[in-house]
Amino acid sequence: DVKVTQSSRYLVKRTGEKVFLECVQDMDHENMFWYRQDPGLGLRLIYFSYDVKMKEKGDIPEGYSVSREKKERFSLILESASTNQTSMYLCASSFGQGLLESAAFFGQGTRLTVV
């Protein structure tokens, strides 16, 4: 079974703090993704990565950055947390490229509250 693990289930951070969300997958997947999910808005893609040290902006990258130093690990960084970044953050991974791409498998999610 694919396992995608996020470092925390729940986090509470203060406005202005730098926040790190970590994600690790154990299936040697090339592709990794960070989404946020908010009521009524569904899942929105923040950043994704096709390979080590590679990153691409998704639909809502503002206020976020990412790091992929190793194939199995994809980190999401909130440079200066704000209250509008309170959300559920979901990491996902998949294998393949283009038409051979598999469906994505998700981690359990991190519910971040910024106060």
Added chain:
Amino acid sequence: RKEVEQDPGPFNVPEGATVAFNCTYSNSASQSFFWYRQDCRKEPKLLMSVYSSGNEDGRFTAQLNRASQYISLLIRDSKLSDSATYLCVVTDYTGGFKTIFGAGTRLFVKA
């Protein structure tokens, strides 16, 4: 117009009922299609892929209509455990990779 649209529901059905969800997508170049299931406060999990020829997995049937740009999910003989949010997912490769999730359709199955 949203790239992937779903009726948010909720759909309230009795056990044993048949229920169908539709999902429309705007990009005719979309290539891959999936249905995911998400339980309350849990992560989305792949329910099934959707192929051009249609596919069935037990009580679940998925169909793709490229001409009208929609996919559907049919659930027969609904169980209480089918209560969840069902997410439609579309992937296209035009001008770069993009996977888009619908906002989801909520289903409540009642005894």
